[in-house]
Amino acid sequence: MWTYWNPVQISFGSGSFDQLSERLGARNYMLVTYPDVFAAQLGAQIAVKAGPPVLVIDDIAPNPDMAALERQIARVKALATAPEVIIALGGGSVIDSAKVFAAAARSGFAAVKSHLCEKPATDQFSPLPIIAVPTTAGTGSEVTSWATVWDSAAGKKYSLALPGLYPEAAIVDPALMVSKPRDLTVSTGLDAFSHALESIWNHHATPVSRMYAVAAAREIMSVLPRLAENLNDLELRARMAQAALFAGMAFSMTKTAIAHSISYPITLNHGVIHGIACSFTLPAIARSLEGINSPAGTALQEALGARPGSEAADRLEAFLSTLNVSTAPGDYGIDNEGMEALVSSAFEGERGKNYVGQQAALIKSLRSAR
Template identity: 45%
Template sequence: MISRFYNPVDTRFGWGSLEQLGSLTEQQTVALVTFPEARALGLVERIQALLGERLVYVIEDVQPNPDVAELRRTYERFWQQAGSCDTVIAVGGGSAIDTAKALIVGTEGGSFDELLALLATGKPFVPARCKRLIAAPTTAGTGSEVTPWATIWDTEQQKKYSLHLECTWPSVALIDPQLMMTVPASVTVSTGLDALSHALEAIWNRNANALSDTFAISAIEDILECLPQLQHNLGSRELRSRMALAALKAGMAFSNTKTALAHSISYEMTLRHGVPHGIACSFTLPLVLGLAWGQDAERDRTLQRVFGSDLARAQARLRAFLHSLSVKTEFADYGVNAEQAQTLLDAASKGARGQNFIGSLTAPTVP
């Protein structure tokens, strides 16, 4: 089989790489999208110092899981007040980067509802205009800095939209582990588990190949070893750098495969049960590992390079890893009974991401 790998993002990894913002935006006007705590952490001031008069607009109220209610106001204000800027810089976690991806996609009339209508069709489209995007993640987990996808939530309607266009690939990703030093333990764990899920989902995936496997296996091995140590040593420059690189590798892996069943399950768990994304997409990993095992000989060989040849032992190892991070691994732990879990699993397997799962042709059951 011929393997193909495509990722157009100019990716720069290393301590202090945020300093390159200046040279990357010469003779451009820039809008910054970031999270509410960024100013208190000195990030906004630091970026202002790097960019000077080039920084013409700042959005610093991005909330977790960008919802259409807030995005509508932010989007339309952005295009009214900063529509002439050249580049958008997203500094933050997945929510900041996803928000920036939504903002850069311009509609004919500058209306957010125009964008929603295009997304609702589920078909690709060419936007009326689009901004250049630079992404600098402050958490090790999202992978959004090296992928084209953004998730937009509609909690009132209990649904989500997936935005992915050629122009929503960031032009540049700056992965600077220094930006992650102040992330608290709970967010460090949750985002790290998101990265683990990305890497595993890239393996039990119909779109997997030898090149995506290389990134995924390396990411899994690093996260399994590093994340438990990091939660007890948050100030370690070495561990922060290792997790940042592992999350980047996981992002590279699923940038070519998309996610699969665990993420499909997670959307309902977040929308209907309020489970944070990193936990929602990782608590079922032992279950999904069992559903993947035996579906495809090549995929089994790849999984066994990480976990060995004994499925029960592999699941136990993964479950013990999650428990060591205080993550519960049963649906019942999140208020979902057996009947609800089976219904959720059935629906998730039929979703777009669920169809990427190598076992999607087999009716999955919750043990």
């Protein structure tokens, strides 16, 4: 038995950004974006067609932090009336920030904060609608109902997950991604790749999530190495954007699993960018799934073109090495003991519990790779 539910209206394709004002209609809006020239130019294009926004929050930094979000939401609360829609123009940090603002606009930031820290009921929220316009091909946040919130002061990572946070619409225009430099193209692409694999080795996988995940993983392995060498190739950008979207649709059902659970302290404590932190462990994880006899094993084999175990690990090592991504924890400042401690605590985390594999097998796999 399985269900599938994803209510986001998706427009995909080069030039789809032009449909934004039509999707917005006569509603007033607030724009959330980055503090750079590219974002300002796109914001100006929106304003020409849709009129000026009631508020612009354009100081979104990578990895939305609790303290910054609290300051930013105060600007929304200072408006006489809340905007009718939030346009999130940017990558995961922008879309996730917009989700926090959407939840806090009516209920207040204190309610969001206590929900994040103590997990009380979700029915107190009635989030504002969001139109998500991703400028990275990675997080899939445009089709998920959750946001990652970082608290660097407390050394913690939270997930704001509310059914009302699915964006109303996602406008995925690969032409907006051509400006991504190589490192960002690779790290965001690997984030999407990790979402695909994480939704396969996941207790919540369904035939539909597996279908999206297998298609996404195969496509990313084929496209990303070529895209990394041809950053201006719009066709490869489009294929990567679609694959990241499919990975998003897969893990919108399952959430992520052990690789993401391991990654959060690595980002918080070692400053490793999300897409690398959640993907350099994929070969070790695939090796630890040797002999897995389930739909997850079959899907993994279809995705990687290699049997779970050392064959899949070798395939993944080769893929990451083409992208110049190391799989050695030491290269990220983590010693052997530290890595094993991270893995043990990752199994205790909410995402770690989604994973179908075993802790002992993963530790053994990491040791064998040394």
